[in-house]
Amino acid sequence: MDNYNETAFDFLKEISKGSTYNLLFPDPRAGIAVIWLYERIESGSFSDKTFTENDVHQALSFAAKVNGTTDRNSWEYNNRLIADLQEYFLYYDESRQVYKLKEYANEFCRRASNTLKASFDPTIIEKICLALRERLEDLIIRNNLRDWFDIHFRTFQPQLRQQIDFLDRQIDHSVIEMRQNLIAKSRDITLMLKQIDERFDLIRKQNNELRAGFSEMDQIRRKLESISIENEDDKLGDLIYSAISFFQEMKQTLSLVDSRLDRVQPKVKQLFSNLNKPLFNARIESFLIHLIDYSKLTTANKANKRPIDFPAGIPGLKVYQDRMNFCIFERKRDLFPVKATKRFIAEEDEEARATVFRLFSKKLKQQDDISIWVDKIMNDLVPASRLRFSNYFFLCMGKDETKDIALGIGLAHRCLKVFGQHPRYNLTVTDELVVGTGTNISLWEMIIEKK
Template sequence: MDKLTFNFFQEINKDNNYNLLFPKREVGLAIAWLYQQILVGAFTDGTFKETDIHEALDKMHPGAKKPDHRKQTDRFNIIVSDLQHYFIRYDEGKQAYFFKEYGSEFCKHALETLYGNFEPTRIEKICTELKKNLEACYEESDLKDWLDIEFDTFKPQLKHQIDYLERQIDQSVHEIRQSQIKKGDTSILETLKEISERFDLIRKQNKELNAAFRELDRIKQLLEQKAIRIDDKDLGDRVFSVQQFIQEMKKLLSMVDQRLDRIQPKVKQLFANLNKPLFNARIEKFLAYLLEYSTVETVHSKKVLQLPDTIPKWIFYRQKPKFTIVERKKDLFPSTAKRKHTYTENKDHKKKAYQKSRERFQQQNKVDIWLNQIEKDLQQTSEISFTPYFFKAFNENDQNLELAIDLVYRVLQEHSSYGWQLHIDEGMTENQENGSLQIRKMSIQKKQHEAV
């Protein structure tokens, strides 16, 4: 049974599976508390006693701080029994418990999500390593190992970085909505300033992550090249899903930029609107201070305004320096006149170039006609052989090998855009009219996923 035939919803809805996989809040917090104790080294070798589990459950109980609270030992024993399905395992030799793989991953995933570590440098190294190992895949078995072992391992880490940026935006928007605006209170202005600076940082991080993902474009191109030689349908579908994932990563990065484009100007405008009354109030207070504490003194029969001692002295007038201007005569060092070249039009060369371009255009037009014919024939049947089309294009155009080769190149280059899937065999087929010309057998099919 594989993932496609396994009915996930039916199984998780069966019996008590959902509650065993996702326990209640107080039980989940108790699991997190035990995991934290392991991280800080409170539990040696990662094991803990049943009394430790009871202690964790008792700490997280909603009524733990009430005076009449009593430890519910019998209920805790039932919870411990339930946790042994997926979260913890009992070691009879040590008479202690330790986390199962699901329990560790349950806590580890939550920790990494909340910690929100941004690592574009590490992501760039991962993408570079994935590309390097993909280039070394020459057989279908190698490609399967690359998909199962390497790409699936690092796929969550690639998407986690974009999730981190989106969480930063959501948190900033939430802080704006929760801020209380009070008259004369500068806390909201400081909050908006911090959020505006945070948006600038997010935009910078988004550009860094986009640069770290640049190797994904090369991976996508390599997969397209390898997909031509894949005969296994399941493997082809997996390659196609990887290409879709890469496209999704690029789209999500673009969406982060679009969100910043919508939100950031509004935050800056709000900051400016709220800051304007405060700025006006400070200017008014400053002017009142100058009027009250400034004095006028007589210096050499001139009245001079003396600002308060706390105001820095400014020099309002400064004598401009005088520069000597040396005039440059334009005819002092006259430049040598250059001879103007004249070109005569060669009508023969022009006619030959035009004729060559016209022939090339006509050839491209003929290739387009053959491609349309292949597409039309694929509407009638699910699979066709490409060999007859190649030889017809060769024979019906005065054995123009360049046109036939151009047709092959266009099929290999543009089959994805037409929704075709190519299958190339090792066998060769000869031209019936000219036995010296051979081509490898190749069939064309419509991709099945296009019908979805």
């Protein structure tokens, strides 16, 4: 029955009915009024967390001033807003004739507050990831993995998204600030650009620190992948797939922040340099004019030379320097001629040449065989979408008496380069040790799958 209700619920259809959306997300005046009431509850102005109708009207009047609207017919208009807010935001106690915020209103205000005051702290994320991994290992032993998804993982997701959104907003705010200062033609535009460039450097550093916190999440992802191989519960499999997809999405989002910095920061540096050039040229011109106006020529006693006296604060320099006389000794190049030596001509060894050519041909054939096996893996990924590399590793080496371990190693190395860096594939090295049949050769299992 639960599954039926979950499947039957159509979120988009329900929120589109009538005025449901406007009741869930009220206009700015009503929303700010709710926040005004929430702030006074948090500060203790309302001791029992209840307030009167006059308090609600006072909150709506404050919101009207914030939005720059008039209070014409405000009482009637406010009564309509209060009636709408009672659907999801306000609870009315008829016996006491007081109002109280519903839980949706508290969550509405908390979420907005946490988003606006979010600060960057990768240490917290790393601690949360560590606790998540330890809790996951504990619940795997207890065979109660569902609790990890329903309780711990759901709590963690918004916190990580909040950290990445914080970095992205810092870029947006910096770009908006730069555009506004350029339009206003601020006199301190160069100083502003320097500060924004330093802010971008800080954002990039924070992004790298947050990426370092993903080491724990990589371990969580590998554990979930190993569980999914043996899992037969469809519901649990969907939860595992959703968690793994979330980790991949977060890594891609961090890469997007990097790419935004790569696009914006060089333009800021170039603009900063272009704006500095006229200032530098003007300062050089002013310095030269100052030299010309306040420098003096003085008469010297020797050779009618007239040295320059620069203005106060500018050190003098020696323009005329006495030439130094050097003794030149001629060196005869043919004084000790070098004896000519006979040119050495190496004789070609046909047997050594054939050996080198044979080894080179074998190496070339091995590279061709590796390419054929890589193409086979790619072709098999079209219908399968997920493959175990060990099957191809032991198959490519041939029978027991003719095993070619170099071919298997070469194939593994090529797959790491091709599938590990390919945008359409994922390659994961697991902690499962696979031993070939009838041999003592073993390797860590690698899973290749399409994104």
